[in-house]
Amino acid sequence: xxxxxxxxxxxxxxxxxxxxxxxxxxxxxxxxxxxxxxxxxxxxxxxxxxxxxxxxxxxxxxxxxxxxxxxxxxxxxxxxxxxxxxxxxxxxxxxxxxxxxxxxxxxxxxxxxxxxxxxxxxxxxxxxxxxxxxxxxxxxxxxxxxxxxxxxxxxxxxxxxxxxxxxxxxxxxxxxxxxxxxxxxxxxxxxxxxxxxxxxxxxxxxxxxxxxxxxxxxxxxxxxxxxxxxxxxxxxxxxxxxxxxxxxxxxxxxxxxxxxxxxxxxxxxxxxxxxxxxxxxxxxxxxxxxxxxxxxxxxxxxxxxxxxxxxxxxxxxxxxxxxxxxxxxxxxxxxxxxxxxxxxxxxxxxxxxxxxxxxxxxxx
Amino acid sequence: xxxxxxxxxxxxxxxxxxxxxxxxxxxxxxxxxxxxxxxxxxxxxxxxxxxxxxxxxxxxxxxxxxxxxxxxxxxxxxxxxxxxxxxxxxxxxxxxxxxxxxxxxxxxxxxxxxxxxxxxxxxxxxxxxxxxxxxxxxxxxxxxxxxxxxxxxxxxxxxxxxxxxxxxxxxxxxxxxxxxxxxxxxxxxxxxxxxxxxxxxxxxxxxxxxxxxxxxxxxxxxxxxxxxxxxxxxxxxxx
Amino acid sequence: xxxxxxxxxxxxxxxxxxxxxxxxxxxxxxxxxxxxxxxxxxxxxxxxxxxxxxxxxxxxxxxxxxxxxxxxxxxxxxxxxxxxxxxxxxxxxxxxxxxxxxxxxxxxxxxxxxxxxxxxxxxxxxxxxxxxxxxxxxxxxxxxxxxxxxxxxxxxxxxxxxxxxxxxxxxxxxxxxxxxxxxxxxxxxxxxxxxxxxxxxxxxxxxxxxxxxxxxxxxxxxxxxxxxxxxxxxxxxxxxxxxxxxxxxxxxxxxxxxxxxxxxxxxxxxxxxxxxxxxxxxxxxxxxxxxxxxxxxxxxxx
Numbered sequence: 071x072x073x074x075x076x077x078x079x080x081x082x083x084x085x086x087x088x089x090x091x092x093x094x095x096x097x098x099x100x101x102x103x104x105x106x107x108x109x110x111x112x113x114x115x116x117x118x119x120x121x122x123x124x125x126x127x128x129x130x131x132x133x134x135x136x137x138x139x140x141x142x143x144x145x146x147x148x149x150x151x152x153x154x155x156x157x158x159x160x161x162x163x164x165x166x167x168x169x170x171x172x173x174x175x176x177x178x179x180x181x182x183x184x185x186x187x188x189x190x191x192x193x194x195x196x197x198x199x200x201x202x203x204x205x206x207x208x209x210x211x212x213x214x215x216x217x218x219x220x221x222x223x224x225x226x227x228x229x230x231x232x233x234x235x236x237x238x239x240x241x242x243x244x245x246x247x248x249x250x251x252x253x254x255x256x257x258x259x260x261x262x263x264x265x266x267x268x269x270x271x272x273x274x275x276x277x278x279x280x281x282x283x284x285x286x287x288x289x290x291x292x293x294x295x296x297x298x299x300x301x302x303x304x305x306x307x308x309x310x311x312x313x314x315x316x317x318x319x320x321x322x323x324x325x326x327x328x329x330x331x332x333x334x335x336x337x338x339x340x341x342x343x344x345x346x347x348x349x350x351x352x353x354x355x356x357x358x359x360x361x362x363x364x365x366x367x368x369x370x371x372x373x374x375x376x377x378x379x380x381x382x383x384x385x386x387x388x389x390x391x392x393x394x395x396x397x398x399x400x401x402x403x404x405x406x407x408x409x410x411x412x413x414x415x416x417x418x419x420x421x422x423x424x425x426x427x428x429x430x431x432x433x434x
Numbered sequence: 435x436x437x438x439x440x441x442x443x444x445x446x447x448x449x450x451x452x453x454x455x456x457x458x459x460x461x462x463x464x465x466x467x468x469x470x471x472x473x474x475x476x477x478x479x480x481x482x483x484x485x486x487x488x489x490x491x492x493x494x495x496x497x498x499x500x501x502x503x504x505x506x507x508x509x510x511x512x513x514x515x516x517x518x519x520x521x522x523x524x525x526x527x528x529x530x531x532x533x534x535x536x537x538x539x540x541x542x543x544x545x546x547x548x549x550x551x552x553x554x555x556x557x558x559x560x561x562x563x564x565x566x567x568x569x570x571x572x573x574x575x576x577x578x579x580x581x582x583x584x585x586x587x588x589x590x591x592x593x594x595x596x597x598x599x600x601x602x603x604x605x606x607x608x609x610x611x612x613x614x615x616x617x618x619x620x621x622x623x624x625x626x627x628x629x630x631x632x633x634x635x636x637x638x639x640x641x642x643x644x645x646x647x648x649x650x651x652x653x654x655x656x657x658x659x660x661x662x663x664x665x666x667x668x669x670x671x672x673x
Numbered sequence: 674x675x676x677x678x679x680x681x682x683x684x685x686x687x688x689x690x691x692x693x694x695x696x697x698x699x700x701x702x703x704x705x706x707x708x709x710x711x712x713x714x715x716x717x718x719x720x721x722x723x724x725x726x727x728x729x730x731x732x733x734x735x736x737x738x739x740x741x742x743x744x745x746x747x748x749x750x751x752x753x754x755x756x757x758x759x760x761x762x763x764x765x766x767x768x769x770x771x772x773x774x775x776x777x778x779x780x781x782x783x784x785x786x787x788x789x790x791x792x793x794x795x796x797x798x799x800x801x802x803x804x805x806x807x808x809x810x811x812x813x814x815x816x817x818x819x820x821x822x823x824x825x826x827x828x829x830x831x832x833x834x835x836x837x838x839x840x841x842x843x844x845x846x847x848x849x850x851x852x853x854x855x856x857x858x859x860x861x862x863x864x865x866x867x868x869x870x871x872x873x874x875x876x877x878x879x880x881x882x883x884x885x886x887x888x889x890x891x892x893x894x895x896x897x898x899x900x901x902x903x904x905x906x907x908x909x910x911x912x913x914x915x916x917x918x919x920x921x922x923x924x925x926x927x928x929x930x931x932x933x934x935x936x937x938x939x940x941x942x943x944x945x946x947x948x949x950x951x952x953x954x955x956x957x958x959x960x961x962x963x964x965x966x967x968x969x970x971x972x973x974x975x
Contacts, residue, residue: 134771198960205714205770209907210959213952216904220952224945323900327782330775376794377786384783391776392764487860513862525857527850534840538850541843542862590861 100244108244112312114352115247119254119305121332121344126258127298129339129401130267131291132274133200136326137211138302140218143321144191145184145303146310147222147229150238152180153311158237165227177241181307188303189296196295201288215326222318234317242312250308254301258341261297270294271339271401324380328355331383334390339401346398351386355379438501440465440625441486441517441594446495446505448478448485455481457649458495463594468626470636470657473646479629480522482646483596486627487519488512499594514542516593522602522629524579526586528572532563535571535582539589548591556585559615577608584615595619597628601635613639637661681813686933692821694929695828696890698922699883700906701913702835703754703876705921708910709852710865710872711766713773717757717780719903721877722884724784725750726894727792729885730799739802747881754877755870763866781899788896796895805889824886831882832922835875839918848872852916908955914965923967 099111124138152175154162159171175183199210222229229235261267269290310316328351336347358379390397439462448456456478463469471479484490486497488509497505504512513519527535536556540549557564560581566574571582580600587595600616601609613635620626620639630636637643637657645653653666660666700722707715729746737745761780765772809817839845851858851868859865887902888894905928910916913924931954935947958965 134774195956199956202959202963205774206959206963208771208774209714209911210956212904213956216952217949220946220949224943224949324782327778330778334775375790377789380782380786381790384779384786387779388761388776388783391768391772391779395768395772489856489859508864509856509859510862510864513860519860521857521860525854527853527857529853530846530849534846534849537843538846538858538861538863541847544843586861 096244096248110352110356112242112244112247112308114348115244115251116305116309116312117329117332117352118345118348119251119301119308120329121336121348122251122254122258122341123298123301123305124329125333125336125338125341125344126261126301127291127294129333129337130262130270130274131294132338133291134205134208135211135295135298136208136330137214137218138298138329139321139326140211140215141188141192141299141302142306142309142325143218143222143318144188145181145306146316146321147184147235147306148187148303149180149184149307150235150310151228152183153177153239153241154237155239162230162235162237163227167227170228177239177246177311181304181311184307185300185303188306189300192299193292193296196292200291200295215322219318219322222321229318232317232319234315236315238310238314238316240311240314242308247308247312250301250304254304255341255345257297257301258344261294262339262341266290266293327380328383331387334387334397337397337399337401340397340399340403342404343397343399343402346404350398351383354382354386358382437465439463439498440500441627442496442498443482443486444496444498446482446485446497447493448481448490449493450481450490455649456485456492459646459649459651460495461644461651461654463625463627466623466625467642468620468624468628468640470633470640470643471627471629471646472633472636472643476648477646478649479646480598481649483519483598483627483629486512486517486596513590516542516591517596518542518587518590518592518594519596520583520587520598520600522598524576524583526571526574526579526582528570530571531568532571532574532582533567535586536563536567536589539586540591542590549589552589552591556588559588559618560585577604577611580604580608580612581615584612588619593625595624595626597626597630599629599631601630601632609635681815682937685815686930686937688815688817688821690926690930690933692818692824692886692929693933694926695821695824696883696886696902696925697905697909697928698925699828699831699879699886700902701909701921701925702832702918703878703880704903704906705910705916705918706848706872706876707869709916709918710848710869711762711773712770713762713777714770714907715762716774716777716903717761717784718876718880718906719899719901720781720784720788721750721753721757721899722880722887722902723788723894723896723899724753725877725881726799726884726888726898727788729888730797730894733800743885746885747878750881750884751874751878754873754880758870758873763869766869781903785896785899792896794896796893798892799888799894801889801892820886820889823889827882827886831879835879835918838875844868844871904952908951911955911958911965914967917967920965920967924965927966 099108103111120138120142124135127138128134151163151166151170152173154174156172156174159166159174163171195214199207199214202210223232225231262271306321332347332351333344334347335351336343336345356379358381362375362378364374441463443459443461445458445460446456447454447458459478459482461469461471461482471482473479481490485492485505488504488507488511492505495505496503499512499515499517504515504517527538530538536553537549540552543549543552562578563582563585566578571579574582584597584600587597597616600612604612609632616626616628616639628636628640637660640657642654642656643660644651653660700718703721704715704718707713707718725746728749729742732742732745733739757780761776762773765776768776805820805823807819809819811817837845839849847858847863848868848871850861851863851865855865858868884902887898891898906921906925909924909928910921911924912927913920913922928951932947932951935950936944939947
């Protein structure tokens with residue numbers, strides 16, 4: 071079906087406006103945003119990557135992973151170890167084995183190696199685990215998360231154990247985060263609409279039928295798992311070079327929970343939904359977090375309410391699962407194209423109504 | 435039919451999602467009557483039983499038990515009123531022993547005395563269960579499981595017994611045994627609605643029969659008249 | 674220390690394994706019962722344990738004698754289990770496995786953070802009576818902590834009671850029937866809702882009992898304390914076969930034995946990886962024998 075030139079014009083115009091808007095927001099933040107806003111923006115982009123990547127696997131395949139924060143940790147620690155200056159390594163990681171102790175990599179290769187480490191581990195554990203189904207995958211990946219944590223705590227030569235890993239160079243800028251997030255979004259979008267994406271979703275919606283037409287579900291799932299882990303690892307690296315100090319506790323249950331809520335809010339399988347979900351959840355937790363030290367309404371003071379933001383997340387998730395399981399968008403997308411299409415459809419409908427009395431559709 | 439109906443369906447329509455399974459079905463069941471529900475696969479026989487038992491809520495129409503509307507009530511409540519369904523496919527509790535299965539049959543009564551009396555009664559009806567009381571039900575043969583399923587339903591002292599395909603997948607000799615037992619129950623005055631593929635056997639037992647096709651009633655008559663006109667049945671059942 | 678491999682060493686291991694295994698078995702039973710009746714992996718089982726410990730502490734601080742404290746903690750756990758089912762799980766019954774699992778995560782996070790809000794995230798000492806904390810020395814270098822005896826005796830009593838309940842009583846049989854075939858159970862007049870509430874109540878009470886021993890062992894309580902036990906209970910269920918009471922009990926004792934043996938035999942350099950191995954075994958069992966050692970349930974493979 072051809073697209074009318076008018077509609078094509080519309081579409082490019084809208085895309086242009088959207089890009090300009092994004093660039094404007096970026097410049098405004100970069101140049102004029104407060105440190106707090108810039109910080110929030112970077113964290114938003116990193117969270118967005120985590121959510122989109124998780125969605126790339128869980129949303130598209132229908133198989134739940136509770137272990138993605140483990141991939142994030144792998145990316146974070148790999149990149150942090152690789153970029154730590156040699157002098158710093160002598161102090162912080164005196165027991166680091168030889169080749170690692172005497173080399174330091176620049177940011178980009180270290181970050182990408184972090185992503186590859188995560189992807190490699192994902193493929194390794196994915197081969198057996200992804201053959202399981204339903205909540206058993208969820209449980210097995212939760213097992214992986216716990217194993218990762220135990221290893222992080224015990225491999226002291228590499229990670230300093232439970233102590234804080236400090237001195238990570240602060241390489242992550244708003245620009246880097248934006249670049250990677252855009253790449254991640256683009257790839258997720260392309261994957262969803264590629265033949266692989268179609269196969270994955272076919273397998274999700276009808277495992278038996280998809281197998282009938284020759285889709286190897288395990289293989290397709292594995293590819294999605296690997297790509298998803300790669301970007302999760304990158305996000306972990308970006309996060310490490312943004313905060314510059316962290317410990318294994320950061321990569322555990324509360325982070326997992328946060329990402330899942332963001333994904334569910336936006337809708338499993340929706341890329342644009344992930345953007346909305348991340349935005350909404352971050353905004354509300356930020357609000358609640360600011361209330362945690364205590365606040366006053368009129369003459370009533372509430373206060374300190376530590377844990378309020380987590381409670382907010384939990385209540386949100388329960389309400390969603392009870393009343394709107396598909397999240398905001400389900401697996402649909404917000405499309406710029408939809409705007410002119412809607413306008414045209416609306417105009418067309420009006421025309422029909424004007425020309426002929428509406429005919430009621432017969433019952434199916 | 436003597437006396438007002440015990441069970442009555444009025445213009446019942448039922449659907450699984452968008453797929454209509456029953457299009458305005460009406461039927462009735464008098465006290466002590468045995469009625470057969472016949473028809474080809476997919477005619478809506480099992481759906482009818484599901485509607486009566488409350489497993490499926492009708493889209494339209496009423497189900498009346500002794501004149502009272504029961505459609506939309508939860509299945510457990512309907513069972514407690516005494517409308518007991520013996521489901522298709524011998525759905526005995528395989529991990530439980532034969533004895534435990536039987537005791538659960540009497541769950542709605544909650545009366546140890548009646549439980550004991552009923553146990554004695556069903557074991558006389560199906561003596562082979564007696565030696566197997568301690569075995570897990572999953573170890574019984576198909577025919578034995580069917581008998582256990584019927585026995586379990588009888589433990590509830592049903593007001594109405596709904597039987598879904600009691601002869602399905604059984605050897606001919608076992609079918610004989612099952613229907614002999616059902617004949618004894620009829621003689622004791624039990625009201626039954628039987629869904630059955632084996633029209634011949636069902637018509638031997640039943641007082642009346644309904645024939646369904648594609649969710650609609652196409653024929654209703656006494657069993658004796660239907661037995662005399664086997665052609666009629668053959669046309670509708672496609673045999 | 675005992676020489677590894679000596680008879681004394683193994684007796685000591687056995688004592689420890691039975692003590693720990695009893696706790697795991699009690700925790701796992703509740704998880705298994707709930708899974709059996711509603712196919713829910715109730716992650717919030719651990720937070721019930723945590724809440725039960727805090728109830729116990731509050732009762733203790735109110736000056737109650739210890740037996741009443743214990744009873745109150747157990748009853749509180751049961752009540753909380755029932756409340757949880759009503760508020761969070763009943764409305765979503767019939768949802769997908771994963772939706773149910775996520776809901777239970779949410780409940781766990783909610784309760785844990787409520788506890789943080791009410792009691793602060795700090796650990797608090799839970800003073801136990803000497804009867805529970807004393808250690809006997811039956812001879813040689815053997816240690817026999819009385820808490821192991823209590824745990825073993827308590828588990829034996831509670832689990833035997835449970836076994837009698839599910840084989841001898843009308844309600845217990847109904848629960849097993851509903852777990853196996855809910856439709857057939859309803860056709861006999863068994864109300865699934867009632868049976869589910871019962872499973873939550875009993876399972877949570879068992880967890881409340883277990884957490885008394887757990888707390889006596891650790892000495893302190895904190896809002897995050899339920900996390901590890903629920904995971905362990907979960908592993909126990911997987912080992913024994915998910916969804917059966919026997920499987921949970923067997924799995925609990927096997928897990929206890931496994932942990933104690935790994936602890937005793939692993940060289941000190943890698944003993945820290947013990948838990949990694951335990952969860953590695955969890956994944957391995959899921960792959961090789963998804964029904965567990967006793968299980969009826971086959972995890973479907975795609």
